[in-house]
Amino acid sequence: MSFFQRLLLPLGLSLSLTAVDAAVIRQNSDLRSLLSDPARQWSDATTISYPGSSEFTGATERWTIFDPPTYTAAISPGTEEDVIKLVNLARSNDIPFLATGGRHGYTTTIGDLHDGLAIDLSNLNSYSIDSDAGTLTAGAGVRVNTIMDPVYEAGYFLQTGTAYCPGLIGVTLGGGIGRFTGLYGLMIDALVSVRIVTANGTLIEASESSNSDLFWGIRGAGANFGIITEATFQLNPVPNGGNIFTSDLIFPANMTNEFFQAVESYNNVFPAEMAGIVIMSWDDTSNSTVLLTNWIYVGSEDDARSALAPILNLSPPYLTTQMVTANKLINSTFNNFAAAICTEGVIRDIHSTNLKNHNATTWQSTFEQVADFFESHPGARSGAVQYELYPNQAMNAVSSDATAWPWRDAIGYFQTAFSWDQGDDATASASATFAQELMSEVVETSGYSDVTIFVNYANGDEKQENIYGADKLPRLAQLKRTYDPSEMFSWNNGIPTQYP
Structure with missing residues (x-):
């Protein structure tokens, strides 16, 4: 069922298959027009692709193809400014979208997204290590394997999961479990700050000292509040030499x-x-x-x-x-x-x-x-x-x-x-x-x-209490109302705006 079909059913409306297909075609055409509008002034590092092209495949291919989302177009922003433009464009035109780093998330809830816009963050792949402060700052497109050698060569170590291919930030946002939780805790415990584009198209920083309420929610439910373009981690000294x-x-x-x-x-x-x-x-x-x-x-x-x-x-x-x-x-x-x-x-x-x-x-x-x-x-x-x-x-x-x-x-x-x-x-x-x-x-x-x-x-068929914890959900719902009241960022095990 397409996005338009699912939109019409709750309203008690019905269209013939031909009419629904025509609506989707119009949506696709409108999205192409919106993305290709010269007034957008995308950066030279940003690329737009459509189904049938190798660029589109590269921007949307998933680790698992079980119950995947479907897209009308894909855009790979090359700058934070273009991410901001994309969120504003999507909000203003009611465009459903999913932003991904490594595309290793496998919850079936993202399969509810049909005829949407893929926002591929792989171009935001820069990183830096501050040896004096012992911190790593990584973009949304950085994968785990990218930082292992440079962090080690700088004399440090970051607890990660047990696979090298997922996006570093994506692994972190749900909590970030791995073989070093006994020594160093979760990956969210190493998180110092993030830069995040929220639903109103604003780029803000979240940390213990800035937007601390949002920072609390990001560490464990981070996919629900915006697009994180960059994250800074506190590194550990290299263990056991x-x-x-x-x-x-x-x-x-x-x-x-x-x-x-x-x-x-x-x-x-x-x-x-x-x-x-x-x-x-x-x-x-x-x-x-x-x-x-x-x-x-x-x-x-x-x-x-x-x-x-x-x-x-x-x-x-x-x-x-x-x-x-x-x-x-x-x-x-x-x-x-x-x-x-x-x-x-x-x-x-x-x-x-x-x-x-x-x-x-x-x-x-x-x-x-x-x-x-x-x-x-x-x-x-x-x-x-x-x-x-x-x-x-x-x-x-x-x-x-x-x-x-x-x-x-x-x-x-x-x-x-x-x-x-x-x-x-x-x-x-x-x-x-x-x-x-x-x-x-x-x-x-x-x-x-x-x-x-x-x-x-999470598979996506579980109760929200089993994922987020009944004691956490009231505060998370309040944060959702504040930062994403229209639920733009709810395809990935979305949190409700009201609980209970």
């Missing part, structure tokens, strides 16, 4: 129960220096489901081996260990497994829930069900089920009231990421049902009474 112990292990099905028992033994004693990622996936070589897991420890190799002994001593058939520099950690995991994770243009349907408890019985049951599912649904074998174990000492040390992030007591994140070939409706349906079944089982021993979701992991 820059060296991190990392280990990759693969467990066959007959060893997974022992592994999950070892993981459960870390409940309440998980070191801040340690973190793990567990992936249940199909292995074509053995023609079976296996468990891939990576563990890191920020410290000496002796300390790492001591802390990780319950896992390393299991001695699975595949086990490698090495010391890597902090800037190479992401790409070192399973010989750059991240490259496969970062492949764009693939169907990925993702569901998730937070954890504050590790339960071996649940994880073993989950593994066995995933193995059975992959066995009986070959079309789903390119998908995976993931379990992230991240300590929360530094994250939980920050007051719950300090930011909009609601889940500072989480120590893990469970995620189903199912994939199938275009047109394989049977696998799509089976995957959706199975994901919900797994979620229900995992929540029972998660330590939470209901589903709780890191907003960047």
